[in-house]
Amino acid sequence: MNQWYKIDNAGKMFHAVSEQANSSVFRISMIMTSDVNATHLQRALDDVMKRLPMFAVKLGKGLFWDFLVENDQKLLVQREKRYPCAPIDPIETNGYLLRVVYYNKRLAVEFFHSMTDGTGALEFIKALVYYYLIHSGETVEHDGTLLDIEDEPSHYEIDDSYQNYVTKDKGKKPKETHAYQIRGEHIEETIVVHGKLCASDVHQLAKSYGTTVTAFLTAVMIHAIYKEKLNYRFRKEEIKIAIPVNLRSFFPSKTLRNFFAVVNVGMRVHDRMTIEEIIEGITSQLQSKARKESLQQSLNHHVQWQTMLAARFIPIFLKYHAIRYGYKSYGERTKSMTLTNIGRIELPKSMQKYVEHMEMVMYPTRKSPINGGMVAIKDELVISFARTIKEADLIRAFFQELTQTHNLNVHVYSNDGR
Amino acid sequence: MEHHCSNCNIYTTQQSCPLCKRQLSSEHEAIPSYPVYVSNLARRSFAQRIVLFIAIFIISTCILINLLTTPDELWVFYIIGPVVYVVLLINHTILSRAHVGSKLIFQVIALSAMLVVLDAASGNSRWSIHYVIPFLVTLSTLLVTLVVLRKPMKWREYLGYMLTMVVLGFLPVILFVSSLSYVLWPSAMTGLYALLTLIGMVLFANKSMKNEIVRRFHF
Structure with a gap:
């Protein structure tokens, strides 16, 4: 039990800021075509954990930084009994920082x-x-795009790619202004609402506006926030959406650890602004911010403070206080919502018939109490909103805009109102 | 079966619309997509709340009686110290799921604090700082060492606590240097004991302990 890993650059922040109302736990699900069998799932999990030792870890406490250390206990699959993205209690998971849950067809x-x-x-x-499909006796073929448990773990997979790509170029970081903050009656449990749409229809629609699916849906969300929250207000605050960007698309990396950046896009919407204008604005902002040069700068800034010699020797509890302060006063206040798109997922052909659709649930936080995640597989695009406030007006307005203005069919399901 | 909510213009198989909550059907959904949750909120257990309430009751009543009867003589501190200590003992040491090492350190700190309060209330002759705190720190360092020796498999878990105890071992020396304490031998003894523990750890450390120290102090 000697293997240990430093927590990567982005990961350190999540340890500092996570709490009951900000679990820092996200969920990715596959909805299978038949009910999930717990025994087969457990066998599959045992196999996969052997192949991915960097996930078979527990948290260790250090003086200057926490770290991840090999965990020799077993990670058990659980029948879903808590709300999505609930904080991970190490006692419940045998120290692991992940959980694998199943419920009916959901894995x-x-x-x-x-x-x-x-x-x-x-x-x-x-x-x-x-x-899981192999253990269930299904005939599926490995086409080389998936992790193979026969392969040795590669050291590229445990790279802290932030460190690999950091450069000395400091550049000037543009000052982020405060954004409109969504408020509502706080509730203890996370409510998720999923909207299932036809992926190609949304793609076509976005294309007809000359933009991408992410930019289009972000613009629709900004429009919905404006209509529901700021239309009849004197102060038209800036509505900004935080969009995580996969840095692997710009800086080649095979890492399975964190390697992303967040770009904030948004605008001050006014009465006579059309959806076309919002889409245009968001598209151009995304194009300029999600460029290698700007991402390099954001990466550099991110790594910089952690590598400052003075900061490195400050005991961790003080550092965590500083990170929490920065996160609450700057990070969280410069966005109204996070909207993450993990894209269209490709599975080997032989596996596709066993999967209906997928879900990506992004945890809400105290200052960003509604967050969205989307993922597409085959021709099913699922947009999921997780919230810790009672009010669903924004989510309703968002889907209404898609159905009424853009004539899309949306199938909605939720863990609420059953 | 799929229903249409004309209010939100969406489709759903749920009994009521997930967005506006209007009932769309009288029948439950055939295959629910989510379970009904078991509430698992991290709240203080009932027992812990009772203990806390009793403590608040005792302390507030005593403060009132003390102020009404003998305001010149504040005997209430003799009650507050032990009552607060008992609350911590029950709610943390006995009822919480914290690590044994952290419970031990917590005990050392709580006991020391209570005795300092009692000492100050009874004329401030500093017996707590002179004798009891050094003795307590030495004893608990010895306890952690014994646990580690008895369960060598667990030393990794206890290393952090042992190091904390070593650091605490130098506290009486600091108290002496800062003139808060003026009896040298207990402080010196505790400091020496902490130093010996540290030297022992370094001398008998094998490769994996060195590895553990490296990861705990990586920066």
């Missing part, structure tokens, strides 16, 4: 964000579902 993994990001979690669930 879900929930990761504490310090372990990995959407890409890492995706690789994990794809492999898990593959081996």
Whole structure:
């Protein structure tokens, strides 16, 4: 039990800021075509954990930084009994920082964000579902796109790619202004609402506006927030959406740990603004912010403070206080909502018929009490909103805009109102 | 079966619309997509709340009686110290799921604090600082060492606590240097004991302990 890992650059932040109302736990699920069998799932999990030792870890406490250390206990699959993205209690998970849950047809993994990001979690669930199908006696073929348990773990998979790509170029970081903050009556449990749409219809629609699915849906959300919250207000605050960007698309990396950046896009909407204008604005902002040069700067800034010699020797509890303060006063206040799109997922052909659709649930936080996640597989696009406030008006307005203005068919389901 | 909510213009198989809560059907959904949750809120257990309430009751009553009867003589501190200590003893040491090492350190700190309060209330002769705190720190360092020796498999878990105890071992020396304490031998003894524990740890450390120290102190 000697293997240990430093927590990657982004991961450190999640340890500092997570609390009951900000679990830093995200969920990726695959909805299978038949009910999930717990025994087969457990066998598949045992296989996958052997192949991915960087996930078979527990948290260790250090003086200057916490770390992840090999966990020799067993990670058990659980029948879903708590709300999505609930904080991970190490006692409940034998020290692991992830959980694997199932309920009827849903097979879900929930990761504490310090372990990995959407890409890492995706690789994990794809492999898990593959081996689950194998243990269930289905004939599925490995086409080389999935993790193979026969392969040795690669050191590229445990890279802290932030450190690999950091440069000395400091540049000037543009000052982020405060954004409109969504408020509502706080509730203890996370409510998720999923809207299932035809992926190609949304793609066509976005294309007809000359933009991408992410930019289009972000613009629709901004419009919905404006209509529901700021239309009849004197002060038209800026509505900004935080969009996580996968840095692997810009800086080649095979890491399964965190490697993403967040770009904030948004605007001050006014009465006569049309959806077309919002889409145009968001598209151009995304194009300029999600460029290698700007992402390099954001990466550099991110790594910088942690590598400052003075900061490194400050005991961790003080550092955590500082990070929490920065996060609450700057990070959280510069966005109204996070909207993450992990894209269209490709599975080997032989696996596709066993999967109906997928879900990506992004945990809400205290200052950002509604967050959205989307994922597409085959021709099913699912947009999921997780919230810790009672009011569903924004989510309703968002889906209404899609159905009424854009004539899309939306199938909605939720863990609320049953 | 799929229902249409004309209010929100969406489709759903749920009994009521997930967005506006209007009832769309009288029948339950055939295969629910989510379970009914078991509430698992991290709240203080009932027992812990009772203990806390009793403590507040005792302390507030005593403060009132003390102020009404003998305001010149504040005997209430003799009650507050032990009552607060008992609350911590029951709610943390006995009822919480914290690690044994952290419970031990917590005990050392809580006991020391209570005795300092009692000492100050009874004329401030500083017996707590002179003798009891050094003795307590030495004893608990010895206890952690014994646990580690008895369960060598568990030393990794206890290393952090042992190091904390070593650091605490130098506290009486600091108290002496800062003139809060003026009896040298207990403080010196505790400091020496902490130093010996540290030297022992370094001398008998094998590779994996060195590895553990490296990861705990990586920066």
